[in-house]
Amino acid sequence: MNKCKEQNKAKERKLKALNKKVITLTIIATVAATLIGKEALEFIGQWLGLLEDFNIGGGGDNTVGVFPAPGTLAVFALPLFMGRTRRK
Numbered sequence: 001m002n003k004c005k006e007q008n009k010a011k012e013r014k015l016k017a018l019n020k021k022v023i024t025l026t027i028i029a030t031v032a033a034t035l036i037g038k039e040a041l042e043f044i045g046q047w048l049g050l051l052e053d054f055n056i057g058g059g060g061d062n063t064v065g066v067f068p069a070p071g072t073l074a075v076f077a078l079p080l081f082m083g084r085t086r087r088k
Helices: 002-052 070-081
Strands: none
Touching: 002 070
16 A cells, blocks of 8 residues: 555655656747747738639639638648657
């Protein structure tokens, strides 16, 4: 019984340490995303401007392309900036 209590305490300490690491990395990622966010939005805006120059409809001059809002593109661009961990 005593052995189980000691194992449980060790596991709890390990979980607390991992939670601290997760919180720290989340804060760091949030700050980095905030700093990079403005530049990323400007880049995506420029990219959207290039896409609008193409004639997507294939018809005359009055064709209209369907593009998502710049804020939506920023959400889709986030995985490019954030790494993805793989399970072993």
